[in-house]
Amino acid sequence: MSDYNPMELMICVAARNLEDGATVVVGTGAPCAASMLAQKLHSPNLCIMFEAGGIAPILPAMPISVGDSRTIHRAIMASSMPEIMETCQRGMVDYTFLGGAQIDMYGNINSTMIGSDHAKPKVRFPGSGGANDLASLCWRTMMMTVQDAKRFTANIDFMTSPGYLKGGNSRYEAGLPKGTGPYRIITNMAIMGFDDETKWMKVLSINPGYARQDVQDNCGFELLWADAIGETEPPTDDELRILREEVDPHRYIIGR
Amino acid sequence: MSVELQEKGRELKSGINEIFTDPDADRARAFFRNKSRALKPKLSTVEEVVKTMIRDGDYIAIGGFGANRIPTAIVHEIVRQRKKNLGFAGHTSTHDFQVLSAGECFNRCDIAYIIGLEARGLSPNARRYIESGKVKLTEWTNATLSWRIKAAAMGLSFMPARNILGTDTFKYSGAKEIECPFTGQKYAAFPALYPDFAAIHVHECDIYGNCHLYGSSVSDQDLAKASKRVVITAERIIPNDEIRRNPEATFIPFWCVDAVIEMPYGSYPGNMPYEYFSDEEHLKEWLRVEKDPDDLKRFLDRQIYGTKNFYEYLELNGGIEKMKKLRAIELLTNGK
Numbered sequence: 001m002s003d004y005n006p007m008e009l010m011i012c013v014a015a016r017n018l019e020d021g022a023t024v025v026v027g028t029g030a031p032c033a034a035s036m037l038a039q040k041l042h043s044p045n046l047c048i049m050f051e052a053g054g055i056a057p058i059l060p061a062m063p064i065s066v067g068d069s070r071t072i073h074r075a076i077m078a079s080s081m082p083e084i085m086e087t088c089q090r091g092m093v094d095y096t097f098l099g100g101a102q103i104d105m106y107g108n109i110n111s112t113m114i115g116s117d118h119a120k121p122k123v124r125f126p127g128s129g130g131a132n133d134l135a136s137l138c139w140r141t142m143m144m145t146v147q148d149a150k151r152f153t154a155n156i157d158f159m160t161s162p163g164y165l166k167g168g169n170s171r172y173e174a175g176l177p178k179g180t181g182p183y184r185i186i187t188n189m190a191i192m193g194f195d196d197e198t199k200w201m202k203v204l205s206i207n208p209g210y211a212r213q214d215v216q217d218n219c220g221f222e223l224l225w226a227d228a229i230g231e232t233e234p235p236t237d238d239e240l241r242i243l244r245e246e247v248d249p250h251r252y253i254i255g256r
Numbered sequence: 257m258s259v260e261l262q263e264k265g266r267e268l269k270s271g272i273n274e275i276f277t278d279p280d281a282d283r284a285r286a287f288f289r290n291k292s293r294a295l296k297p298k299l300s301t302v303e304e305v306v307k308t309m310i311r312d313g314d315y316i317a318i319g320g321f322g323a324n325r326i327p328t329a330i331v332h333e334i335v336r337q338r339k340k341n342l343g344f345a346g347h348t349s350t351h352d353f354q355v356l357s358a359g360e361c362f363n364r365c366d367i368a369y370i371i372g373l374e375a376r377g378l379s380p381n382a383r384r385y386i387e388s389g390k391v392k393l394t395e396w397t398n399a400t401l402s403w404r405i406k407a408a409a410m411g412l413s414f415m416p417a418r419n420i421l422g423t424d425t426f427k428y429s430g431a432k433e434i435e436c437p438f439t440g441q442k443y444a445a446f447p448a449l450y451p452d453f454a455a456i457h458v459h460e461c462d463i464y465g466n467c468h469l470y471g472s473s474v475s476d477q478d479l480a481k482a483s484k485r486v487v488i489t490a491e492r493i494i495p496n497d498e499i500r501r502n503p504e505a506t507f508i509p510f511w512c513v514d515a516v517i518e519m520p521y522g523s524y525p526g527n528m529p530y531e532y533f534s535d536e537e538h539l540k541e542w543l544r545v546e547k548d549p550d551d552l553k554r555f556l557d558r559q560i561y562g563t564k565n566f567y568e569y570l571e572l573n574g575g576i577e578k579m580k581k582l583r584a585i586e587l588l589t590n591g592k
């Protein structure tokens with residue numbers, strides 16, 4: 001087996017979750033790489049969508065912006081932001097990926113600010129952009145992130161995008177569409193899902209080279225554990241070759 | 257302050273932050289009643305448009321997507337004429353937000369996405385500006401602002417939707433929860449957003465303001481309808497015959513538009529689909545000089561305050577030779 005870095009592993013694992021014929025709204029960077037990899041491996045008809053309006057482009061290179069020309073290169077449609085968001089709201093978008101500075105045990109994500117005074121943030125981030133919309137309206141939300149105890153915390157400073165809110169049924173009671181929510185959190189150490197009842201984050205498998213203790217020590221809240229914890233299947237030679245040679249030959253993302 | 261209603265035993269929540277614009281549909285109609293529908297030539301200049309169409313304190317919106325198909329000349333001129341106390345729709349804003357932050361032109365902002373330039377990183381100066389507390393902030397999202405603009409484009413006062421419920425984004429917005437009168441479903445209601453002024457960059461436009469636009473349109477069709485005063489900058493002015501030959505392609509009609517300016521390479525240093533790619537070196541330079549406020553001041557003096565207009569700025573940054581390179585990158589004809 002080849003050597004690989006954590007970013008390569010996360011992208012490969014994410015790609016395995018994107019089946020042929022599904023729709024996915026992605027941002028720039030790792031989610032876009034995962035979607036391109038899935039297309040080239042097992043999901044040629046994965047429909048990649050960008051929030052500025054690009055639908056099903058044949059990406060000639062990694063976009064710098066979710067609205068740049070690459071996102072409409074030989075696309076099926078160059079549409080609009082309301083078109084993409086309304087397609088999500090109508091229930092036609094299966095997957096999306098989010099990033100953020102903090103995530104809690106219910107998969108709620110902060111990409112807005114650090115501090116307690118909204119009017120004068122200690123550290124300001126870009127805000128929701130389309131993140132809240134996609135987390136609210138796509139069927140399944142995934143996240144790829146390096147894991148540490150500061151980022152995975154029970155007390156996020158600001159809930160930008162909804163996970164399962166306070167757990168249980170609270171997401172749907174708040175009015176968010178039924179059946180939507182966080183699906184997989186893919187870290188450098190493990191793959192997590194969410195408990196069916198409590199909606200609390202649950203470890204499904206541990207990545208090669210890490211132990212159960214590492215995963216818990218690098219998380220600010222108690223994790224649940226699936227009954228049978230396997231080892232995450234490492235990237236295959238095929239996955240790595242296509243990722244390195246075709247998806248990200250300049251190592252913009254996998255070189256990070 | 258949060259106003260919480262009690263209705264049918266269910267608590268309906270409200271966002272606590274300010275709504276910076278008037279969502280009232282009748283007052284909007286009263287304005288649009290007097291907006292000219294005349295098919296008349298509207299050619300103007302950047303200097304004139306910014307001088308006469310934007311007053312200090314106005315609420316403005318910028319079309320495109322941050323560093324894609326943006327009306328850079330107008331954004332620069334707002335800084336050059338030192339417009340102040342503007343309200344700003346931080347909707348898909350990136351480089352435009354960065355430039356207006358450098359000029360400290362606005363003091364209130366509806367936020368969907370600010371400070372960042374997507375994969376390029378965060379603007380150090382825009383971040384300082386927002387963290388300083390000088391700008392009043394109300395949180396929204398990309399879809400939310402799209403739909404607020406769409407509500408205005410439809411001549412309504414609000415739009416219901418199913419996002420942001422239950423989050424801090426809702427809490428720090430100006431949204432309200434409502435119940436569907438037909439199903440009882442809980443929705444977030446977003447107030448219509450009627451900007452005082454919008455600038456949109458397009459590929460082609462005739463002298464009356466009929467526009468062709470290619471590539472992702474973001475929210476610009478709704479923005480042209482929703483805004484009280486609209487300026488179009490265009491890569492090319494085309495004859496009205498070209499509009500009439502292919503009326504399906506008319507993306508924005510003349511009656512939305514108050515002024516038209518021909519502005520080749522007008523989205524520079526941003527990307528213009530099918531025309532030229534973004535100038536990543538120059539955008540990196542912006543991010544680099546912003547680390548030090550003195551460097552930024554010198555940079556702005558040279559690039560914006562010290563240039564007479566957008567053409568001088570283009571020349572300063574490589575002129576037609578640079579544009580040829582960016583065109584080759586866009587068209588994938590650069591041999592790479």
